[in-house]
Amino acid sequence: MTLTLLAVAVAAFGVSGLAPFVFRPALIRWGVVDVPNERSSHSTTTLRAGGLGPLTGWIVGVGIITLVLPDNLFEPLIVGVATIAFAVLGFVDDLRSLRAVPRLLTQVALSVVTAVIVVGGAHGWIAVGLSALLIVGYVNTTNFMDGVNALSAMHGVVVGLAFVAGGLLTGTQWLSFVGAVIAASFVAFLPWNLRTAGFFLGDVGSYALGASIAIAAVVAIEGGVPPLLVLAPMAVYVADTVATMARRLLRGENITHAHRTHAYQRLTDTGMSHLAASGVVTAFAVANAIIGVVVTVVKASPWVGALAIAVLCAVYLAIPRWRGSRLPSTKLTVPPADEIRAIPADEEHVVRRWAVVGASGFVGSAVVQELEHRGYDIVKLHAPRLTYAAGADPDVGRCLEAAAPHPTVAELAEALGGVDVVVNAAGMAAPDSAADERLYGANTLLPAVVAEAAARAGVKRVIHLSSAAVQGRRPELDASSEVAPFSPYSHSKALGERVLLAIAARDLSPRVIILRATSVQGQGRRTTEQLIKLAHSPLASVAASGSAQSVVSSVARLAATVVDVGATSKEVPGIVLQPWEGMSVRRVLEAASGRAPKSLPAWLCRFIVTGGFFIGRVVPRLSGLSRRVEVMWFGQQQDPGWNQKVVVRESVELLNILAGSGGGVRSTGAKRRNLRDEGLGSQNASTSVDQADRWSDI
Known part of the structure; x- marks a missing residue:
């Protein structure tokens, strides 16, 4: 043998x-x-x-x-x-x-x-x-x-x-x-x-x-x-x-x-x-x-x-x-925030001309509509598509070094000539996205490029639309610099905020306002249609009584807030949270379907959500779904902050959107499909309409 x-x-x-x-x-x-x-x-x-x-x-x-x-x-x-x-x-x-x-x-x-x-x-x-x-x-x-x-x-x-x-x-x-x-x-x-x-x-x-x-x-x-x-x-x-x-x-x-x-x-x-x-x-x-x-x-x-x-x-x-091998930390962190400079009251602050970067997107078009309604002169700019290899690297200085000499800065600065306030409504809202160069280019580098261009053009104020997602799953959203990113998307937005705060700390920079949007809804928007469909389904439910504050908001109210913080002569903090629109998680589902949702035991809802996030470590898309379910069941408290003197009532605009009757935004789904982003120049294609349509989902 x-x-x-x-x-x-x-x-x-x-x-x-x-x-x-x-x-x-x-x-x-x-x-x-x-x-x-x-x-x-x-x-x-x-x-x-x-x-x-x-x-x-x-x-x-x-x-x-x-x-x-x-x-x-x-x-x-x-x-x-x-x-x-x-x-x-x-x-x-x-x-x-x-x-x-x-x-x-x-x-x-x-x-x-x-x-x-x-x-x-x-x-x-x-x-x-x-x-x-x-x-x-x-x-x-x-x-x-x-x-x-x-x-x-x-x-x-x-x-x-x-x-x-x-x-x-x-x-x-x-x-x-x-x-x-x-x-x-x-x-x-x-x-x-x-x-x-x-x-x-x-x-x-x-x-x-x-x-x-x-x-x-x-x-x-x-x-x-x-x-x-x-x-x-x-x-x-x-x-x-x-x-x-x-x-x-x-x-x-x-x-x-x-x-x-x-x-x-x-x-x-x-x-x-x-x-x-x-x-x-x-x-x-x-x-x-x-x-x-x-x-x-x-x-x-x-x-x-x-x-x-x-x-x-x-x-x-x-x-x-x-032998000395140490695995890198997987915790998504950002460096400490620079001083958050409030914009002091200025009785001489007069705004005549606005610029909106990402004007053809979901939020950008709503801001343009609000500005037109108030009679302002508007420069409509498409968002350049940028890439930035940041990954989990929270180096603000490196991003600033990449932004200042970027060729788009000079091109954008020329377009901002004579503008008093520029609104950056561009970004890639993809909660389940991987940490790729497009995500960080849109949400981290682009805000810095816009701010640098605004500084060169002598713009008075820069309003950057961020996302409440930067604060993660914390019990209460506020306008502090504390962030807890839990995904590449929220990390890219949080890092973008840090870069802007660093720019705002410079003496010769324009005044920067970071406006954190919540779960923005609007007529014809895919996420809104999904929310309404869910409200009509047997799955519509809330945890316990359903009295928790809902983060669901209207794009019309967001646009109005943008114009308010840009035009006011009163003191404005460096970070502003989009105001709560007075609706509980139960009321949102009732308004969208006309009937009361089921009430589930809070412990059962928490168990399901926790399990969803755990499985989401293997199937990342499930994390985004789990977060949406968590928001539907538990909502999220919101500190009124700058808007603390505002009397909170149910938003008529949001009620109309949930009822399927509009809400002040005239951009229908067909209109958005026809929108084209051609960039600031032949070499700068903008963020796609589909990406803009998913803005600020959390």
Whole structure:
């Protein structure tokens, strides 16, 4: 048997090592390459799909096994065929970059079918489910762990040799042969992976590695091989992946987004070479495999072996931290606010000419309408589309450095000549948006550019429309500088406020007023239509009595407030909160539907909302939905602040909007669809109408 086993391994090794010479030219011609980015562990564009080599060796090796072990035909055949199916899926992904959901569903289907064939009804559907979970989980685990040179190939060698030993110890011949083919196929890939102009396994290779190991383990366990013996060498990969996913989930990160925080990746961040980091992971895999073998030989309790393996995995996971690797904080923070300068009373303050940036947007058009109603001269400006790579970096100084020399400043300053007050009604209102350059360009850099341009043009006042979302889920909204951003959107708005406060602190700058809008509604607006539809549905409900203040507001009242703070000669604070419009959460739903909403227990509502935000860490869009539900049920108190002397009555404008009869805003849905943002110049396209239409959702 030993000679036959060696011959099969040599055949698989030879085919795996030579196959890349055949298909490499085709991969180059098709452009199947990995381009490095900030999350990559490599720095040069490298050819991928090199896993076709080990896959070819695997196919040849399994084919030979079926010939030399005719009495054990089923086991190597099911492992071989299922592995090929996964590898084909991986190769298609290498070529076409499949979407995540269809790819995962296909993996699950392949895993379930394989588990049903292997386990069948012998141990019940629970065993089928656990087997399918092991297969799909480990296929993805090997894909996640395939990030540095040599790691996957060395893992294949360790697990393959462990399977060889396991087969010999238990008299399971097919397991030894399959293990030998896995080890030989992947060790042959090492020279290709380590050379300068080499290969990456790609999904085809990592899927083949994960599937061959996991399916062989399932078949072996079903055949009576001790689970610890075959699972032990897989433990370090599983520990790294599970620990990383759990940590990211608890830190509120989106676990579906690419990252480089696996333990093996953090080892390279501490200065280890790829080969050294791969060696560390492999050493722990070898140690775990030895534990599995020893426990089997001495017939010790498998729980003792499992505990020893768990300790080793814990040590492995701790090594990056011992070497100085520290994960960055995921808390969205902004620097302390500069002094909030109130605009002092000025009896000589006279406003004749206004400019509105983002004049064709949802809020901008309402402000223009209010100004026209009051007889002002207006300059209507479209919002330039800017980009700014801020991410979670709360560096106000860097943003100011980017804004001052920006070419849009001079262009905008020329357009603001002779303007007394400029209103920045532009921005990207996308509560569920990722932290991309467009979001921070619209909500952080653009306000700074507008303020810089206003300073050059000698504008008296700048009114920036921010969002109450900057204060997060706090019990009461106010006009203080305290913010608690909970999403990239609210962080971008909060950072934009900080930048403006820094500009306002300069002696030669225009007077800056930050106006925080709440949940603004208007005729024809998609969010308003959704609110009315919800109010008519069986889901319309409030927490307890529903007497809490609602943050729902009207765009007409917001526009009036903008004009009031810009035109008044009285003292105005640097931050103003849009006034509450006198409606409770219950009254909003009643006005929108004409009937009373259901009253739910407050504890139940809080439990559902908390669960929604927790799941939203995995599915970010659910966080936005959870926030909307929370606002519907609980509302949010609002400190009247500057408007404390205003007598609060139910807003006629808001009542009309909720009843579907207008509310003072003449821009219908059809009109907004016809609006076009052409930018300040041919090179400056504005924020889209759809983006403007989602302004200030919280």
